[in-house]
């Protein structure tokens with residue numbers, strides 16, 4: 001070991017922290033180490049990876065780019081950079097970086113497969129086909145190869161074609177239980193439960209002790225809303241493989257929804273014993289146990305909204321009668337004189353842009369920020385933002401050199417419990433007399449709490465305390481409907497603050 005390099009033990013410890021999901025610890029330790037060994041690219045890579053896991057993708061990109069400028073020949077670096085670009089919705093740059101990774105390491109099947117996956121997301125089916133074909137040529141015996149093609153067809157919503165690929169494979173190996181199980185899932189996706197069950201049963205005859213088979217059967221029953229049968233199948237999967245954390249997580253989630261909190265807690269505890277990095281389960285475990293954490297994990301929020309984005313508006317506005325932006329706008333109109341305007345606004349947690357639409361006409365310039373690239377992609381389509389960033393709200397304000405005179409945030413603090421850092425960032429970056437306009441889920445007593453729903457609620461007293469600490473005043477406050485939850489209208493706390 002050279003004296004100007006960190007000890008291997010220190011580097012291993014950093015990797016371990018990341019593997020265990022202790023991303024903040026990994027980041028602060030790596031940052032300390034990097035001050036001592038500024039040229040160590042491994043440590044920088046840990047810093048970038050930790051930023052990525054914390055949802056701070058712009059910072060991750062900056063660090064990856066600085067590594068690239070020192071050594072542009074590391075394929076894995078381009079791969080990581082590509083993933084960060086991808087997470088911020090910068091698909092073209094992501095694909096370019098992934099192509100560079102493939103150029104530097106053309107015999108790496110994972111890189112080829114991931115390039116194919118990126119082409120798929122960009123709806124470049126031909127590009128995907130070529131990359132997947134290259135991956136298949138590199139590893140013709142790898143079962144992954146044909147499944148890339150199957151995935152390609154599924155992603156293109158060619159469910160029938162995807163099923164045909166499985167059928168083709170089955171034709172060659174009619175008694176392969178794994179293929180029969182895949183066929184079952186494929187027909188389940190196609191909405192053909194009879195064929196699905198037929199394949200699952202044949203698979204079970206050939207391999208009655210496959211935990212994966214029972215997992216897929218569990219998903220099949222869950223899709224068909226037969227929760228008792230789903231739990232039985234997932235339980236069988238965990239009997240056959242006691243470390244099957246995804247199966248425990250499925251059981252926990254079904255029990256939680258059915259109100260069996262104690263049993264759900266047991267399941268989730270088991271998940272965390274096996275997979276301590278599962279941040280979603282960690283979050284809901286705290287929520288169910290009534291333990292209030294400071295904030296929802298960034299990775300959980302990102303994954304949740306990335307997968308929910310396409311259904312968000314139909315569900316929230318349509319089914320759940322969401323009122324946030326409209327109620328706040330009415331309050332603002334009542335509080336301000338006619339014709340009041342603002343120069344620079346920022347919509348914190350802009351989502352698909354519903355608040356941007358509601359307030360755009362009083363703003364000369366509007367920025368939007370959100371952790372979820374897919375939500376930001378939909379916000380972009382609305383054309384109401386001058387600038388959109390995929391980032392955490394606090395970093396977005398702190399990293400900006402604009403003095404905003406209008407801060408807006410609707411239904412976002414439900415994922416941010418402790419508002420101290422956010423209020424401090426707003427105060428720091430506020431123009432003279434700026435407004436801070438937002439909604440909360442209202443908490444009658446105490447400060448803020450993580451509710452069993454996995455969302456935070458904040459009391460008016462807590463917001464008043466934040467105002468005292470950060471030199472702001474409550475101009476208006478009201479309790480009004482927010483959105484439906486379990487058939488009841490939730491009460492929101494609506495605030496207009498002046499800085």
Ligand SMILES: C[S@@+](CC[C@H](N)C(=O)[O-])C[C@H]1O[C@@H](n2cnc3c(N)ncnc32)[C@H](O)[C@@H]1O
Pocket residue numbers: 301302305324325348349350351352353354355369370371372375391392393394409410411412415416
């Ligand atoms: C319920 S949606 C509300 C979206 C939008 N404000 C509206 O009213 O329609 C919550 C949004 O906040 C985003 N979000 C939650 N925590 C965040 C954070 N710390 N930084 C940035 N965005 C966040 C989520 O990704 C999601 O898009």
